[in-house]
Amino acid sequence: MTQAAALRAGAEGLAAALPPLLAAAEHLAATIRMGEHGRRRAGAGDEFWQYRPAQPGDEARSIDWRRSGRSDQHFVREKEWQAAQSVTLWLDPSQSMQFSGDGQHGSKSDRGALLALALAVLLIRGGERVGLAGPDLPPRRGDVQLMRLATALVSRTAGPDYGAPELRGMQPHSRAVLFSDFLGDLAPVEAVLTKAADRGVRGALVQVLDPQEEAFPFEGRTIFESMGGGLRHETLRARDLRDRYLERLAERKDRLATLARLTGWHFTPHHTGESAQSALLWLYRALERVR
Known part of the structure; x- marks a missing residue:
């Protein structure tokens, strides 16, 4: 395949994925009753x-x-204090987010993208600015920005096995939402939230997990391998690992919840077998509580 043909194929694939994601996000956002966030306050701004x-x-x-x-x-x-009406979204691009246990619920990345875009629909329709973490898509208003967000979410490239949150693009005293499974090293998460808190950035952490990661339904001989192939573990008695695994997962959730509380953020676990509507409603209300 020539370079031009490869580019065209990639563009067609992106275009095919874009309308379904945006339509699904619009539909999901429509299930949440619109309302003011109550975060309008005086400060440096233009309006x-x-x-x-x-x-x-x-x-x-x-x-x-x-x-x-x-x-x-x-x-x-x-x-208006414009920064307080800017919301920056970060969707973990790691390969770990591509996991889908039984294939019935889609990947963690797909669910994260849906929630991120649906939240953007709600916020932008409410007059707020929304962008993605990083230097390329700063918070803006309007339907054109929604299309930019949708394009960026469906065209993201996979990163390492596990991701670390991105702080760039988050304005001081603004709001942010991080979507990840948070199964990698939590030290970078702690560092980012500490820096964010120092800059007055508040927001929410959404830990997106697959139902199999929540339940650990494995028995007998099992090979566990990271999505990128960097980690591998084989056992003949997977069931014997279940209690220890669930204990460590609970400890991780508790650590994330404690970290969020100490830095003025909110935290919720969400798995892809649950209703996306309930997670979006939680997010919408969580941002209303952020001060």
Whole structure:
């Protein structure tokens, strides 16, 4: 196959995947009742938010004299805090996210992409800015941005076995949502959340798992291998590993929940056998609680 033919085939594959993902995200978002997030607050920005009565200490240049001229008191013209209305999404690109145990529920990456895009639909339709972590797709508003997000989510390339969250693109005092199985080293996660907290970034962690990763239904001779082939373990008595595995998984969830609480974030586990609607509703409400 020539380079041109390969490029065309890749483009056609991307175009084929894009409409179903966007349609599914739109449908999922439509199941969540729209509402204000209640995060609008005064600060540095370009858009008018509200007038408020002048207070001692306000500079004379902040007074809106036209509005004040219609009243017996002075008023200050406040603008929105634009950073607080910016939400940055990160979807783990690791090969681990490609896992689908029995093939009935799709991969963890597919579910993460659906939730990320559906959340973007809700936020952008609510007037907020949404982008992806990294330098290429900063938070913006509008349907064009939705299409950019959908294109980026379906065209992402697989990374290493396990991923580490990306901090670039997250504006100070903004919001962020990280989608991952968080099955790799948690040290990079701790580092990113600590840096994010120092910059006033708050948000939510969504641990996306496959039902088999939650239940460990394996018995007898089993070969466990990472999606990238970097890790491999063979056992003749897989059932004997179940209790230890579930204990370590519970410890990992508890560690993530504790980390989120200490840094002002929210955490939830979600597996692909569960309703995507319930996870999206949790996310929508979690972002409303973020201050």
